[in-house]
Amino acid sequence: MILELDNVTVTFTAGPPFRREHVHAMRGVSLYVAEGETLGLVGESGSGKTTASRVALGLQRPTAGAVRFEGKPFPKRRRELAGHMQAVLQHPHWSLNPRMRVGASVAEPLAVLGEKAPDRVHEMLERVGLEAGLATRYPHELSGGQRQRVSIARALVTRPRFLVFDEAVSALDVSVQAQILNLIKDLQREFGFSALFISHDLGVVRYIADRIAVMRGGEVVETADTATFYTAPAHEYSKRLLEAL
Numbered sequence: 001m002i003l004e005l006d007n008v009t010v011t012f013t014a015g016p017p018f019r020r021e022h023v024h025a026m027r028g029v030s031l032y033v034a035e036g037e038t039l040g041l042v043g044e045s046g047s048g049k050t051t052a053s054r055v056a057l058g059l060q061r062p063t064a065g066a067v068r069f070e071g072k073p074f075p076k077r078r079r080e081l082a083g084h085m086q087a088v089l090q091h092p093h094w095s096l097n098p099r100m101r102v103g104a105s106v107a108e109p110l111a112v113l114g115e116k117a118p119d120r121v122h123e124m125l126e127r128v129g130l131e132a133g134l135a136t137r138y139p140h141e142l143s144g145g146q147r148q149r150v151s152i153a154r155a156l157v158t159r160p161r162f163l164v165f166d167e168a169v170s171a172l173d174v175s176v177q178a179q180i181l182n183l184i185k186d187l188q189r190e191f192g193f194s195a196l197f198i199s200h201d202l203g204v205v206r207y208i209a210d211r212i213a214v215m216r217g218g219e220v221v222e223t224a225d226t227a228t229f230y231t232a233p234a235h236e237y238s239k240r241l242l243e244a245l
């Protein structure tokens with residue numbers, strides 16, 4: 001097992017003093033991502049998907065419950081996870097520094113590990129379908145699809161075992177979405193990483209995920225193989241989501 005969330009609850013406290021409100025972004029969520037598979041996480045806005053991804057990446061500590069990566073509890077210092085897990089987010093400008101040349105952005109995760117490998121950067125750019133010469137460009141000089149390819153190159157440069165894609169194709173045109181999804185599939189076959197793929201778009205998730213987990217109001221209401229989920233969803237809420245598709 002690559003990643004396991006065991007009965008995870010995340011509670012946020014918001015509002016002014018004396019009128020504090022507790023928001024349960026996640027309530028008793030248990031999920032796993034197995035070796036080499038992609039788990040699709042779907043649900044409406046506010047259902048807790050992003051909180052789940054932050055917990056999976058070690059960026060958000062659970063209020064209760066446990067998280068294990070490769071069978072072991074998360075290390076006390078998140079730094080120790082560097083290079084082993086990476087994220088690709090909805091907007092490339094969240095993962096790419098606009099003032100940094102593309103090559104430097106791709107090299108950064110290696111630098112964090114104390115490695116310098118200009119060849120790896122060029123090789124990675126080519127692996128995601130870009131010319132190595134783009135390394136000297138800035139993100140604003142690229143198209144949306146190219147920028148997302150750069151984000152993927154950056155995420156893969158340290159050869160992580162686990163990746164989170166959080167609405168990674170949601171901001172792209174449909175034709176570009178298909179190209180990026182195919183790229184992710186090809187790279188997964190080549191590099192063998194496991195993935196948590198978060199999206200509100202059930203069509204996209206159907207194409208990429210091996211299994212699906214449905215979140216609603218901070219809870220997972222159904223987990224199923226992709227084929228089963230799309231042909232015979234078990235939960236009423238899943239049926240409604242699919243009818244809307």
Ligand SMILES: Nc1ncnc2c1ncn2[C@@H]1O[C@H](COP(=O)(O)OP(=O)(O)OP(=O)(O)O)[C@@H](O)[C@H]1O
Binds near residue numbers: 025
């Ligand atoms: N830092 C925070 N402080 C307070 N409440 C939060 C915080 N982060 C998330 N929440 C609340 O937790 C709930 C789940 O949010 P989350 O962002 O995980 O949902 P989501 O499914 O990813 O939604 P979206 O697709 O809109 O991002 C929401 O009610 C949100 O308002």
